[in-house]
Amino acid sequence: MLIVHHLNNSRSQRILWMLEELGLDYEIRRYRRNSDMSAPTELKAIHPLGKSPILEDMCEEGRQTIVVETGALCEYLVGRAGGRLGPDDATDPLLYRQFLHYAEGSVMPVLFALLVASKIPILGRTAAKRIQPMLDTHLDFIEEQLALRPWFAGDQITAADIMMSFPLEAARRRGREGNSRPATTAWLDSIHARLAYIIALEKGGPYAFAA
Numbered sequence: 001m002l003i004v005h006h007l008n009n010s011r012s013q014r015i016l017w018m019l020e021e022l023g024l025d026y027e028i029r030r031y032r033r034n035s036d037m038s039a040p041t042e043l044k045a046i047h048p049l050g051k052s053p054i055l056e057d058m059c060e061e062g063r064q065t066i067v068v069e070t071g072a073l074c075e076y077l078v079g080r081a082g083g084r085l086g087p088d089d090a091t092d093p094l095l096y097r098q099f100l101h102y103a104e105g106s107v108m109p110v111l112f113a114l115l116v117a118s119k120i121p122i123l124g125r126t127a128a129k130r131i132q133p134m135l136d137t138h139l140d141f142i143e144e145q146l147a148l149r150p151w152f153a154g155d156q157i158t159a160a161d162i163m164m165s166f167p168l169e170a171a172r173r174r175g176r177e178g179n180s181r182p183a184t185t186a187w188l189d190s191i192h193a194r195l196a197y198i199i200a201l202e203k204g205g206p207y208a209f210a211a
């Protein structure tokens with residue numbers, strides 16, 4: 001039995017989407033962010049980092065596995081689903097691995113730095129001016145990549161696309177993306193039209209990034 005410890009408006013929406021794409025049974029335990037956007041302390045009872053997503057896998061033998069880090073969760077689920085949404089004949093394994101890690105390893109830290117800068121009066125604006133070009137470099141690279149093929153790793157959707165959804169949705173929400181990067185916009189529109197994505201959105205509750 002799979003249990004997703006899910007925080008509203010967060011990265012864990014990706015895991016719900018992935019589970020729907022894979023058609024695996026799962027249960028959602030919901031947590032609401034505090035007013036300062038931090039996670040409630042109850043999450044720390046599940047894992048000391050207290051961040052979402054957390055996946056709990058209760059095996060039939062009663063053994064419990066806890067997985068944290070969205071990318072690791074994706075890889076765990078690919079394994080659990082016999083390789084589905086992992087690299088296959090229609091995709092490049094190296095691109096798959098690269099984008100699976102790139103989302104949290106490179107793009108999210110820049111978006112997070114911009115978020116922090118936006119909370120700091122005056123000096124934050126100066127910091128944001130230095131950080132924004134870093135985000136633009138990533139978004140331009142992503143646009144070039146998506147102009148070459150329909151999905152991040154090739155001709156089929158993979159877990160790498162699921163990983164890339166949150167940073168690209170968050171970047172679009174910042175309002176900087178506009179329509180200036182058409183391949184990225186088309187990719188976002190195509191993931192949002194997927195039935196599994198729509199079902200995951202209904203199940204996950206408040207998520208401000210899908211617009």
Ligand SMILES: N[C@@H](CCC(=O)N[C@@H](CS)C(=O)NCC(=O)O)C(=O)O
Nearest residue numbers: 010011038039051052053069070104
């Ligand atoms: N790199 C980690 C980041 C986990 C993370 O920061 N999750 C956020 C949700 S978007 C969170 O729990 N924030 C609340 C907090 O830090 O208190 C992952 O991808 O799982």
